Amino acid sequence: MQGRVPTSVGENRKSLRVIDGPDRLLSNFLRISDEKIETPSLSRSNPSTSFRMLNFSTPLCVGEICTESGLLIASKRGHPRVVLDGLFWFLGESSLYCFGMSQYYNPRRGKNMYEPGADSPFKLSRSKVDLFIECPKCFYLDRRLGVGRPPGYPFSLNSAVDTLLKKEFDIHRVDKTAHPLMSEYGVDAIPFEHPDIDKWRENFVGVQYLHEPTNFLLTGAIDDVWVNPKGELMVVDYKATSKNGEVNLDADWQIGYKRQMEFYQWLMRNNGFEVSSVGYFVYANGVTDTEAFDGKLEFEVKVIPYEGDSSWVEPTLEKIKTCLDSDKTPEAGPDCDYCLYRDAVKEVVK
Numbered sequence: 001m002q003g004r005v006p007t008s009v010g011e012n013r014k015s016l017r018v019i020d021g022p023d024r025l026l027s028n029f030l031r032i033s034d035e036k037i038e039t040p041s042l043s044r045s046n047p048s049t050s051f052r053m054l055n056f057s058t059p060l061c062v063g064e065i066c067t068e069s070g071l072l073i074a075s076k077r078g079h080p081r082v083v084l085d086g087l088f089w090f091l092g093e094s095s096l097y098c099f100g101m102s103q104y105y106n107p108r109r110g111k112n113m114y115e116p117g118a119d120s121p122f123k124l125s126r127s128k129v130d131l132f133i134e135c136p137k138c139f140y141l142d143r144r145l146g147v148g149r150p151p152g153y154p155f156s157l158n159s160a161v162d163t164l165l166k167k168e169f170d171i172h173r174v175d176k177t178a179h180p181l182m183s184e185y186g187v188d189a190i191p192f193e194h195p196d197i198d199k200w201r202e203n204f205v206g207v208q209y210l211h212e213p214t215n216f217l218l219t220g221a222i223d224d225v226w227v228n229p230k231g232e233l234m235v236v237d238y239k240a241t242s243k244n245g246e247v248n249l250d251a252d253w254q255i256g257y258k259r260q261m262e263f264y265q266w267l268m269r270n271n272g273f274e275v276s277s278v279g280y281f282v283y284a285n286g287v288t289d290t291e292a293f294d295g296k297l298e299f300e301v302k303v304i305p306y307e308g309d310s311s312w313v314e315p316t317l318e319k320i321k322t323c324l325d326s327d328k329t330p331e332a333g334p335d336c337d338y339c340l341y342r343d344a345v346k347e348v349v350k
């Protein structure tokens with residue numbers, strides 16, 4: 001299995017005492033000195049990945065965080081796992097495996113970095129525009145200096161819902177008929193048929209528009225487009241969750257969803273389409289009050305209209321241009337504690 005601890009830590013392995021069994025108390029199973037070890041074998045893109053091994057003094061349960069090491073015991077099934085420094089550690093029968101996220105994460109990118117004054121357009125995705133709004137500093141570190149955040153874990157269940165909804169609406173696209181959800185929610189439209197629909201949906205391609213004032217090539221991968229009898233297009237976004245009660249767009253954090261819709265409306269308009277300011281969220285809510293799982297998860301699907309206003313996009317692009325052209329790293333955004341955490345670590349780790 002990839003990620004086996006290389007022999008260079010052989011001498012340390014003698015000090016490994018592994019407690020097997022996923023849901024047992026993990027106690028005292030690691031007595032290893034706190035040491036940094038170079039392990040070139042792990043990551044292809046980044047030749048050196050450093051490990052930090054810590055010792056535990058408190059018994060731990062799956063799901064608990066060890067305050068001392070900040071370790072989260074993250075799994076019950078299969079081998080118990082711990083997440084340490086963004087690396088996945090598997091507690092195997094007789095050794096400690098490291099299944100590094102480093103193979104997905106390259107902390108110092110060499111490409112897709114903004115160069116002030118460059119002639120060629122700079123590609124900027126909707127999610128990066130949103131990152132700028134969330135925290136100009138994280139955006140600048142990523143797009144100008146090449147240090148992006150480690151990637152999150154994929155929402156595979158959400159992607160599954162997306163894939164199946166796309167198949168479902170595509171049947172009606174070919175038949176030029178309204179999907180039952182459209183009729184149920186009184187949306188007088190059918191799925192829009194266009195040769196580029198699959199390209200518009202593709203991550204890293206999407207709907208594209210070159211914004212000449214900033215020389216940014218803006219991109220956004222949409223889920224769907226519907227068209228009403230007037231020929232006006234309506235942007236549609238699929239969402240999936242599992243919560244008690246009705247799904248809606250009332251939570252503060254859903255401002256991100258609304259900006260997403262507005263950005264896609266702005267992209268489609270700038271591609272010459274007549275686009276309604278009303279878009280729709282097709283929101284699938286996983287039902288949990290059933291007798292048993294039985295190998296299937298049922299969803300209640302709701303269509304939520306949203307009146308978008310894209311007037312914030314152009315001024316934001318101007319601000320992004322000014323930010324990227326500057327050699328000064330902007331201040332951190334107000335809602336994230338990671339920089340504070342990082343600064344605190346720097347203070348205590350001599």
Ligand code: SF4
Pocket residue numbers: 134135137138139332333336337338339340
């Ligand atoms: S405050 Fe958070 S979002 Fe901003 S730069 Fe720091 S880590 Fe990134």
